[in-house]
Amino acid sequence: xxxxxxxxxxxxxxxxxxxxxxxEGYNGKSPSSMYKKDLKNLVDYKIVYSNQWEPSTNNxxxxxxxxxxxxxxxxxxxxxxxxxxxQLKEKCDVLVGGFPCQDYSVANSLRSSKGLLGKKGxxxxxxxxxxxxxxxxxxxxxxLENVDRLLKSPVNNRGRDFAVMVASLNDLGYTVEWRILNAxxxxxxxxxxxxxxxxxxxNTPIDKQRKKNNQKDWITSLGVLGKSFPCVEKNSNTxxxxxxxxxxxxxxxxxxxxxxxxxxxxxxxNRKVYSIYVKKEKVKWKMTLGDVIEKNIKKIPxxxxxxxxxxxxxxxxxGAKQKERTSKSGHTYMFSEGKMETxxxxxxxxxxxxxxxxxxxxxxxxxxxxQDGKWRRLIPSELEQLNMFPKDFTNYKDxxxxxxxxxxxxxxxVGLVEKIGETIASFLK
Numbered sequence: 001x002x003x004x005x006x007x008x009x010x011x012x013x014x015x016x017x018x019x020x021x022x023x024e025g026y027n028g029k030s031p032s033s034m035y036k037k038d039l040k041n042l043v044d045y046k047i048v049y050s051n052q053w054e055p056s057t058n059n060x061x062x063x064x065x066x067x068x069x070x071x072x073x074x075x076x077x078x079x080x081x082x083x084x085x086x087q088l089k090e091k092c093d094v095l096v097g098g099f100p101c102q103d104y105s106v107a108n109s110l111r112s113s114k115g116l117l118g119k120k121g122x123x124x125x126x127x128x129x130x131x132x133x134x135x136x137x138x139x140x141x142x143x144l145e146n147v148d149r150l151l152k153s154p155v156n157n158r159g160r161d162f163a164v165m166v167a168s169l170n171d172l173g174y175t176v177e178w179r180i181l182n183a184x185x186x187x188x189x190x191x192x193x194x195x196x197x198x199x200x201x202x203n204t205p206i207d208k209q210r211k212k213n214n215q216k217d218w219i220t221s222l223g224v225l226g227k228s229f230p231c232v233e234k235n236s237n238t239x240x241x242x243x244x245x246x247x248x249x250x251x252x253x254x255x256x257x258x259x260x261x262x263x264x265x266x267x268x269x270n271r272k273v274y275s276i277y278v279k280k281e282k283v284k285w286k287m288t289l290g291d292v293i294e295k296n297i298k299k300i301p302x303x304x305x306x307x308x309x310x311x312x313x314x315x316x317x318x319g320a321k322q323k324e325r326t327s328k329s330g331h332t333y334m335f336s337e338g339k340m341e342t343x344x345x346x347x348x349x350x351x352x353x354x355x356x357x358x359x360x361x362x363x364x365x366x367x368x369x370x371q372d373g374k375w376r377r378l379i380p381s382e383l384e385q386l387n388m389f390p391k392d393f394t395n396y397k398d399x400x401x402x403x404x405x406x407x408x409x410x411x412x413x414v415g416l417v418e419k420i421g422e423t424i425a426s427f428l429k
Contacts, residue, residue, distance in 0.1 A: 005428060006044045008090055010139065012080065012097035012127060014052040016065045016394055016407055018387070019096040019143070022417025023047070031388045031414040032187075039418075042425035048090050051076045051083055061403055062410075065396045080126045085133040094424075095131070095138075098145040098412055099123050128168050138172065141206075142199030143420055145412050148180045150195050151262045159254035159261045165197075166268045167242040167249050174199035175207055177218075179225040179265040179278070183413035184349035186229050187286035190386045192352045192413050196420065198224045206427045215274045219265050227426070228419040230281070231265070237276040238263065289369070290346030292385035297372055299379075303360065303401070306368070306375040313362040314375070318342045343370050350386050357383065358405030380404035388414040 011019050021031055024047060025039030047070070052063040063077040076083055100123050131138045153161040162178075169176050177198040184191040200206045206224060213222050216237070221230050238261060242249055254261045266275030294300060306314065320339040326332050344350060344367050354365055357378070367378045380401055381391045387408055394404045 004042065004044045006046055007093040007141075007425075007428075009045055009047045009094040009096060010049040010051075010088065010092045011047050012051050012095065012130075013099050013123070014050045014062075014066055014075075015098065015411055016062050016389075017050075017069060018098065018389070018412045018414050019145075019417050020047045020050070020070065021389065022414045023094075023096070023421045025418075026390050031418050034385065034388070035390050041422060042429045045094070045421060047074070048092060049074045049076070049088055051078070051080050053077060053079050055079065059398075061396070061399050062407055065394055065399065065407070068396055069393070080123065083126075083130065085130060085137075088134070091137045092139045094141045094143065095127075096143040096417075097127065099127060124165060128172070131172050138201075140201050140204050141424060142169070142174060142197070143417065143424075144197040144199075146195050146197070148193045148195050151178075151180065151264070152260050157253055157255055158259060160250065160252070162260070162262050163242055163249050163252070163254050164246055166273070167271055168246060169199050170242070170268055170271045171246075173201050175202070175210065176268045177223055177225050177266070178262075179219075179229065179231075181225075181229055181416060182280075183416055184285065184287075185280040185283050186416070186419070188388060188413050188415045189287035189289065189291055189349050190351075190353065190413055191349045192387075194412060194416075196225060196416065198420070200224075206424070209427060215267055216276065219267055219274075219276060220278060223267070224420065224423050224427070225265070228423040229416075231278040232281045234277040234279045236263075237274065239272070239274050242268070242271040242273060285348050288346060288348050289344055289350040289367075289386070292382050293346065293369065293371070294379060294382060300371075300376060301379065301401070304376045304379055306377070310362065311375065314368060315342050317362045317364050337364070340364065343368055343375070353383055353386060353405075353409050353411075355406045355409030357409050358400075358402030380408070383408040387411045 009023060014020070023045035025031065026035055028038055029035035030037050030039040050066065052060070052066055052075070054060055054062060060077055063075070067075055076087070127144070151162050152158045166176050178195055180193055180195050182191060182193045210218055210223065216233060218226060220226050220232060240261060244252070261275070262273070263275040263277045265278045266273060318340050321337050323335045324332060325335045346369070350367060356363065357366055368375055369378065380394060383405055384393050385391055389408070389411070394407050
C-alpha cells in the first residue's frame with residue numbers, strides 16, 4: 001500500500017483516456033518512457049469519475065475503449081449536460097479535460113433566453129456549471145486543454161472567448177495560468193500545438209508559492225507550466241483588467257490590429273491579467289517520427305500501402321495551389337496553399353495528427369512515408385505512439401482503422417500531462 005498522498009481526479013471529455021494515462025500511467029508504467037519504466041510520482045493520482053459522450057453517433061467507441069481499459073466504475077457515458085454533481089459522491093482534488101473548442105460567448109448563450117448556461121452546445125459552460133454547483137467541494141486544481149486558436153477566437157474579436165473563460169474561472173476563485181505548448185519542443189514525437197490551462201484555488205501550496213515570486217519568473221520557470229516546460233520571454237508583455245460582468249466581457253473588444261490581447265502565455269489573478277510572449281530557449285528534437293515507425297513491414301495491412309499509380313494524386317494534393325473563394329459576406333478572395341513535402345521525414349517529430357487522418361483518399365493533411373521503396377500511410381498503432389498512448393491501445397472490437405485514426409486526432413500528447421502532474425505533485429511535497 002502506497003504511503004503517498006492520493007489526489008482524486010474527475011476527467012471530463014475523457015476520449016479514450018489521455019489525461020488518465022498521463023496522471024496514472026498504464027499498468028504502473030510511464031508514458032514518457034513509452035511504458036517501459038515505472039511511473040515515479042510524488043503523489044498518487046486516482047481518477048474516480050470520468051465522462052465521455054460523442055453526441056453525433058450511436059456508437060460510443062471512445063467510451064467503450066475507455067471502459068475496456070479502466071472499467072465502468074465512476075464512468076458516465078452520457079451527455080455532460082445531464083451530469084449532476086449529486087452523482088459525484090466523492091470530493092475530487094483535481095478536474096481535468098480537453099473540452100471541444102466552440103464559441104464561448106455569453107451573449108450567444110443569452111440569446112437562448114435561458115441565461116448563462118442555456119446553450120448546451122457551448123460545452124465550456126458545462127465545466128463552469130459543474131464547478132459552480134460543487135461550491136465548497138469544487139476541486140483545488142484544474143488542468144484543461146484546447147486547440148491553440150482559442151486565444152484568437154472568434155475571428156471578429158480575437159481573445160474574447162478566452163477572456164470570458166478566464167474571468168469565469170477567476171470568479172470561481174481560481175488563479176489561472178496558460179501556455180501554448182508545442183509538444184515536440186519538449187521532447188515528444190509530434191509537433192502538436194495546444195493550449196494548456198492550469199487553475200488553482202487560493203491558499204493551496206501552489207498559490208502560496210506564487211505569492212512569493214514575480215509574475216514573469218512564475219510564468220517562465222517557477223509556476224506549474226514554467227517548471228514543467230521552462231521557457232524565456234520572447235519580447236513584449238501586456239497587463240489589463242477584465243472588468244464588468246461576464247455579459248459585458250462577452251461584448252468587450254479584446255483585439256487590436258487583428259491580434260488578441262492574450263499572448264501565448266500568462267496568468268490571471270482576480271481578473272488582473274499579465275501576459276507575455278515566450279519561447280523554448282533551445283529546441284532539439286528528442287523523439288522523432290522514425291522512433292515509432294513499425295519496422296516489420298509484414299505487420300502493415302495492405303490497405304495502408306499506396307499504389308504507384310496514385311503517387312501523382314498525392315503529389316498534387318500536397319503541392320502549391322491557389323483557389324478563388326467567396327466569404328459569407330459575398331467577398332471574393334484568393335486562397336493560397338504553399339507546397340509541402342509529399343513524404344514525411346523520419347528525422348523530426350511528425351506533423352499534427354487531425355481527425356481526418358484515416359482513409360485511403362489522398363489528402364494534404366494525412367501523413368505519408370516511404371518504407372522499403374514504397375509509400376504508405378501511418379497505421380493506427382503509429383498514430384497512438386505519436387500521442388504517446390500504448391501501442392494498439394484503441395484496438396477494440398468493431399472499431400475501424402479510420403475510427404482509430406479519428407480518436408487519435410481528437411487526443412492529446414500524453415507526455416505533457418505526465419509532466420504537469422509531476423510538477424503539481426512537487427508543489428504538494
